[in-house]
Amino acid sequence: MRKKIVLLLIITGSIHSFGQQPAYTSNDSLTIRNIFDEALLKGESYLNLNVLCKSIGHRLTGSPQADQAVNWAQQEVSDYQVSKVYKQEVTAVRWVRGDIESVSVQQISPSPQKSHAKSKLEKHKLYATALGGSVGTNGPLTAPVVEVGSIAELAKFTENELRGKIVFLNGPMDKTQISTFDAYGACVSQRYAGASESASYGAIGVLVRSMTTLTDEHAHAGSMSYKKGVTQIPAAAISTSDADMLHEYLQLYGTMEATLNFNCYTAADSVKTSNLVAEIKGTENPEQIIVFGAHIDSWDLGEGAHDDGAGVVQCMEVLRLFNALNIKPKNTIRMVLYMNEENGNMGGKTYAANAKLAGENHICALESDRGGFSPRGFSIDGKEAQLAVIQQWQSLLDPYGLHYFKPGYGGVDIGPLKNEENRVNEDIMLLGLYPDPQRYFDYHHSIDDVFENVNQRELELGGASMAAMIYLIDTYWSKFKTN
Amino acid sequence: MRKKIVLLLIITGSIHSFGQQPAYTSNDSLTIRNIFDEALLKGESYLNLNVLCKSIGHRLTGSPQADQAVNWAQQEVSDYQVSKVYKQEVTAVRWVRGDIESVSVQQISPSPQKSHAKSKLEKHKLYATALGGSVGTNGPLTAPVVEVGSIAELAKFTENELRGKIVFLNGPMDKTQISTFDAYGACVSQRYAGASESASYGAIGVLVRSMTTLTDEHAHAGSMSYKKGVTQIPAAAISTSDADMLHEYLQLYGTMEATLNFNCYTAADSVKTSNLVAEIKGTENPEQIIVFGAHIDSWDLGEGAHDDGAGVVQCMEVLRLFNALNIKPKNTIRMVLYMNEENGNMGGKTYAANAKLAGENHICALESDRGGFSPRGFSIDGKEAQLAVIQQWQSLLDPYGLHYFKPGYGGVDIGPLKNEENRVNEDIMLLGLYPDPQRYFDYHHSIDDVFENVNQRELELGGASMAAMIYLIDTYWSKFKTN
Secondary structure, eight states: OHHHHHHHHHHHTOSOOBTBOOSOOHHHHHHHHHHHHHHHHHOOHHHHHHIIIIIIOOOOTTSHHHHHHHHHHHHHHHTTTOSEEEEEEEEEOOEEOOSOEEEEEEESSOOTTSTTOOSOOOOEEOOEEEOBTOOOOSSOEEEEEEEESSTGGGGGSOHHHHTTOEEEEOOOOOTTOSSHHHHHHHHTHHHHTHHHHHHTTTOOEEEEEOSOSSOOSOOOOOBOOOOTTSOOOOEEEEOHHHHHHHHHHHHHHSOEEEEEEEOOEEOSSOEEEEEEEEEEOOSSEEEEEEEEEEEOOOOSSSOOIIIIIHHHHHHHHHHHHHHHTTOOOSEEEEEEEESOTTTTOHHHHHHHHHHHHTTOEEEEEEEOOSOSSOEEEEEEESOHHHHHHHHTTHHHHGGGTOOEEEEOOOOTTTHHHHSTTTOSOTTOEEEEEEEOOSSHHHHTTSTTOSGGGSOHHHHHHHHHHHHHHHHHHHHTGGGGOOO | OHHHHHHHHHHHTOSOOBTBOOSOOHHHHHHHHHHHHHHHHHOOHHHHHHIIIIIIOOOOTTSHHHHHHHHHHHHHHHTTTOSEEEEEEEEEOOEEOOSOEEEEEEESSOOTTSTTOOSOOOOEEOOEEEOBTOOOOSSOEEEEEEEESSTGGGGGSOHHHHTTOEEEEOOOOOTTOSSHHHHHHHHTHHHHTHHHHHHTTTOOEEEEEOSOSSOOSOOOOOBOOOOTTSOOOOEEEEOHHHHHHHHHHHHHHSOEEEEEEEOOEEOSSOEEEEEEEEEEOOSSEEEEEEEEEEEOOOOSSSOOIIIIIHHHHHHHHHHHHHHHTTOOOSEEEEEEEESOTTTTOHHHHHHHHHHHHTTOEEEEEEEOOSOSSOEEEEEEESOHHHHHHHHTTHHHHGGGTOOEEEEOOOOTTTHHHHSTTTOSOTTOEEEEEEEOOSSHHHHTTSTTOSGGGSOHHHHHHHHHHHHHHHHHHHHTGGGGOOO
16 A cells, blocks of 8 residues: 555655656665665674674773774774775763772661561662762762652752752653653653752752663663752662662651762863764765764673664664675765764764864764664654655665654764754754664663674664665755755 | 645545545544553563463473463463453374484595595584474484475485485575565475475485574474375474584585484374463454464473464453453454464364354454564455555554554464355454564574563563554454455
């Protein structure tokens, strides 16, 4: 039926018309089939991910592994006959986890009025990890715990109630959201802004429920940020199973106290690191750029396999596919592996600022940063007419399981390219690869984000999907000009 | 854009018209939202799968666990306020694996003319498993190996070349098929029919490459069958890594011999076992039945988690959801957990034969037997007008990630209901839940098909998708009458 629909729409001209040019040709079908065959039969993304995860490991900005990963990727893509490959300097803040990291809770005093709480609860160690950007505790920090359901719920408390306390932000991700990214977006503010919001009530520390729909025993890391002018208090994530337990304890005993001990810190000097840029020069419009990328840094608890090693090796695979299949793009296609997405976004900001400075004209920017799962399509941050062009390709891409072409978010790293201060081309369109979203937050920022949890075919299909989309945008680039 | 399309189609009346009745109502939207919320927040399928896999285990027809699983499911669904629940007797052939199972290969003699083959290759043990239905070897069986690329390639050999040999059927699954089920369908004949086809050339044993797109070290089991009048020769699957190695050995040494040793057998007496049937009586047309099911038996190497424990617990969840949400179906909705899908299909055949005998009118039959992965829709074996009714629900189901509503296969267990000899209702439509197909054959019939490899959300969404589809078919049942 889908074919009938597309045909009908073209005949009735009910969507934007682009002259008599067809939506795609049989040559496009053939090229895309070749892209998928090549990726599934001779793909290198899975092996590359193995090296990135197992030989290099996690890649926090400023760590030796982060720079090692950039060097490795530079060497690898050199084999793919790119026109040029180079590092782009990025200056970033360096946060260091330190070697002391513990959270425990204990009962403040027995509650004799409750019959089932006869003896004082012994110290209970939690699965916890300091949030990225947090200050250390400067030795053990002990205070009573106050549970708060969300940032919004803080408003229900008075300063008196929270002064000197450790705030426990226990907002869960909403499991009923079919897209787990929607659930994440709805409550990640407690992790990012929870410390400063709580500090403004006089709190002296923050514990945040990990951002996952699972009930598991892993702390899921992530970044936080301090508001200017507010006291900087330490913040840590605890596992969802411990968050549920702490909630139960508070119900049972009424009061609990927590002891936080972290020696994480932000280094006084910023660090010089880099993005990796590699491109295949366009044969017709080399000055017009289709940029695609992923972030090469990662959190330091797992191996950064889904987040975002998968995206990195998929982007490298795009270059390999164009080379192996001898696809000569009309416009320049450029891969950027961004540094520092996780805690600062200086890679994305630096790339965009440099592009502005050079007056570079980007047709679009594409990003893969939602895990190496079975691809379903793309979320598109562009004009309605641009979206319509892409949706006309639906019947072409449907045989590859790609059906999702909807308005939506591009990605953290490519966002700055569209910000007013960096924009060269008013028509710039952002696209995010949209894989199946069910498993992402099982692994996200935790020790479980390892190579073993990435499926080879799913990963390979994602890289091929990106290559197919880049090929199509390159072929029909003029349709994306709206002026 | 999808909404616009549906609207356009309705306005222009370009698909089958069903009077003025709308495709669905806002009440349907609400009910389906409730189904998904309930499944994701209070679903019991994941816990049930844990019990089925971990407390009961694998469930080959005729094993104590298979009957234990039926009893367990009967008890569980009794809690879901069903109108009735009962066992339906099934008589099946019982195949027994036995306790001796080994395959090894060795060089027949050194090949001094090849410089890199200086000494005789020692006996090399392979990862292997007897195929279900195979005869035993009656002690070690040693013979030279001849590699054949597929059943079709057998025709290139003369009887002389294969007489007394062990045929090694090494056809790989085609990785370029986006649906791994298509790749499986294209070469599973070598497993199912390879023994008899080879025996007709005088071969005395068969080794078959495991049916998986992975290169792994697990033998993937599966059923085979003997043609009447052809000598019954033993058949085993070997791991894909061993198949690749054996291929290399044959290139290197020219000749190899294999030793097979199995004491599997088919029991002289058939076994009495059962399907489990549970239903909620229809409020308006109790005599019209919507049947949905999965198979409760499994292969004996893993835990039958994806195949088909996932389907079993999803079907049980459908009953729970109807009960928890107080959805009263107009027609009778009936769950069947079929026995013996893996090696005989006697559960499906028995159910259909009994239904015919009782003159039962099935509106449709739905099956979940493609693993507990993220659901994408349904493959539909029905008339064009019926397919069109379902496709009109696309915009209603799209928010749940369901986009695939295409003509296709229903399933092994429900197939007999549509066979001419069993058909009561000419309009009977078959539907198969269609989850993402990328990972299924990584686990299929191997020791890796265990609970740990099933994702909770993916499993829960599948059960909810089935409940939503059953709810919609029940609500609009009259649209599926084509006469």
